[in-house]
Amino acid sequence: MINDPSTPDPSSVSQPSSPIPSPSDRLDELLKELLDSGATPEEVCGTCPELLPTVRNQWRQMCRLRADLDALFPPPLELRTRPQAPLPEDMALPRIPGYEVEAVLGRGGMGVVFKAWHLRLNRPVALKMLLAGAYAAPQDLARFQREAEAEAGLRHPHIVQVHDVGEHDGRPYFTMEFVEGGSLAQKLAGTPQPARQAAALVASLAEAVQVAHQGGIVHRDLKPANVLLAADGTPKITDFGLARRLEGGAGVTQSGVPLGTPSYMAPEQARGQTRAIGPAMDVYALGAILYELLTGRPPFQGETAACTIHQVVTQDAVPPSRLNFKVPRDLETICLKCLQKEPARRYASAAALGDDLRRFGEGRPIQARPLGWGGRLWRWGQRNPAVAALVATALALIALATGGGLWLERQQAERRQAAEGDLRELANLQQQARWTDARATLQRAEVRLNGGGAGDLRQRIDQARHDLDLVMELDRIRLSRVTSGNVVSRLSRVTSGNVVFYRTKADRDYTKAFGNSGLAKVPDPPDLVAARIQTSTVRVALLAALDDWAVCATDKVQQDWLLAVARKADPDPHGWRDRIRDPASWEDPAALAELARTVPVSGSSASLLLALAERLGAAGGDAPAFLKRLQAGHPADFWANLIL
Structure with missing residues (x-):
C-alpha cells in the first residue's frame, strides 16, 4: 500500500507509536510506484539508494513474469478488444528523434505500441517499445529482438513491414507500418463470416505464412488478434514475438512449457513439445482461424486456459457445419484437415492449404477429399446454374406429382432412424470419455427429431442430456480443485x-x-x-x-x-x-x-x-x-x- 504523499505533521512523526516502515514494506512501496508511474528504478530510489540493487532485481523478475503470463494465458477477447486505458498522467509520451509520438495503440506485459509520425517520410507508423529497457530479462530482450528481426526479414503484402530499429533512453524499439483497420478479432466479435470471404482471407494468410516458412520462420502464435486489417480489408500478420527458426536456433521457450494462445495451439504445441516445432503448427493455427471465421468461435474454448489445453490435446473439434449449417462441406473438410491431431495428417505446407482454398473459391474439386458422383454433380451445378436450375425444377415437379405424403413419411422415418444411429454413436463416445463429441452428437439427434419422436426415444435423449450435464459438472469440480491453490x-x-x-x-x-x-x-x-x-x-x-x-x-x-x-x-x-x-x-x-x-x-x-x-x-x-x-x-x- 502506498502511503499518503502529503507532508505529515511533524508532531505526529515524533510520536513513539508511529510505526517505522520496514525495509520490505519500503521495497513494496517502491515496486508499486514503478508499476504505477512508469519511472525507472533509479528515479524511484532517489531517497533510498541502498535499495536500488534489490529494486532492480525484483523489477526484472516482475517484467519477465508479466510477459510469460501474457504469453501463456492471454486475456479474454472482450478485454483484448477494449480501448486501451491512457498512460498514467505522470508518464509522458516518449520524445524520440525523428518521430512525433501521438498516442498509445496498445499495451502488453512486456511493451507498449504507440502511434507515431515519421517526420522525414511524413507518414504514420506504429512504434513498439520494450518498457523495461535495460532492466528487462534476457529472455524478454531476445524475444523483442527476434520479433523485430523476423518481421524485418520478411517482405510480403500480407505481413506487417518493419521500417526502423533503434533505442531511446535505454529502451529498445522498432517501427512498422501503421495498419488502421484494427484486428481481425475486433471485426469478428463472435460473428460468422460468409464462407467464400473466409476462404479468401485465410488463403491470403496462408500465402504469407508460406513466405515465412520459406524464410525459415515459424510464427507459433497465429490468431485473429495477430491479424491486422488495412482500410481496404487487406489482412496483415503481425507479432512474431514467439517466432522460431526452423533450423533450430536457440529460443526462450523452456522444454515442456507451452507458449502461445491455447485456443489456437496445435496439440504438440500445447504439450510443450519443442522438438515438434515446424510449419504444421502454423497450418493448424490457420485452420483454427478459418474455424472461427465460419462459426464465430475458436475450435476449442474452455472456461480456463488449462481446460482449453485439455480440449486441444484430447478432443476432436466439432465439425463447423454443426454450429453453422451454412458451412459448405468442402470448406469444412479443408478446415478439419488443418485441425488434425497428428501433424502428418494436416496439409503438408501452408502453400498446399492456400491452393485448396483457392480451388474451393473457384468451384473446383479440392485435394483434401476425392469427390464422388454426388460431389461432381454439385460442382457441375455450380458451374452451370441455369441448366441445373431447370433440371432441379423438373425433378421437384416429378417428385411432387408422385406423392408428397409418401416422401414426407419416408423423411420422418429416416430422421428417426438417423437419431437412433446418433444415440448408438453417443453411447460409444461416452464409453471412450469423449464428452465434447458426445454432446455434439446428442445435439444432432435433437435437431433431427425437432421436438418429436417416440416416447422411448425422447426419454433416452433426455437421460443422455442429464448424464452429460452431470459429467461436465464433475469435471468442473475436479478442475477447480486441481488448478486452485498450491x-x-x-x-x-x-x-x-x-x-x-x-x-x-x-x-x-x-x-x-x-x-x-x-x-x-x-x-x-x-x-x-x-x-x-x-x-x-x-x-x-x-x-x-x-x-x-x-x-x-x-x-x-x-x-x-x-x-x-x-x-x-x-x-x-x-x-x-x-x-x-x-x-x-x-x-x-x-x-x-x-x-x-x-x-x-x-x-x-x-x-x-x-x-x-x-x-x-x-x-x-x-x-x-x-x-x-x-x-x-x-x-x-x-x-x-x-x-x-
Missing part, C-alpha cells in the same frame, strides 16, 4: 490452509452434484448406489469422480462410505483396485508405499492412481516419483500432466 503442497505431508479450503469446497460440490442427480446420498446403502453407477452410461466418469471425492472428503465416515461404493461399483476383490480403496491402507504409510511400488501403472485407471498419489503424499511418501511413473504409463493423460 498444487505442490497437495502431494506433501504439509497441507496449506488454501488446499484444505479447496478440498472442503470440492467435498461440498461433489455431495451436491451426486445428490441432485439422484445417484447417491451418503446414507444410501453402498450396494444400491453401486448398482446405479454400474448401469450408468457415464460409469467411467462417475468412478473417477468418486475416487477424487474420497480424497477430498473431510468426514471419516463419509470417506469410508465413498470407498465402499467405489469398491462395489468397480469390484476387484483380489486385485490392486480394492487395495487402493481400502480405508486401512490409507492409514498405513508403509502399505501405501508398497502399493505404489507394485501397482501396475499401464492399462490401469489413471484417476485411481492419482488418488493413490495424493494419499501417498499426505502420508509422507515420494508422491512425485510415483507421479512420474504414472505419467510414463499414461503420457497423454491430462490430469497426470497437469498435477505433475
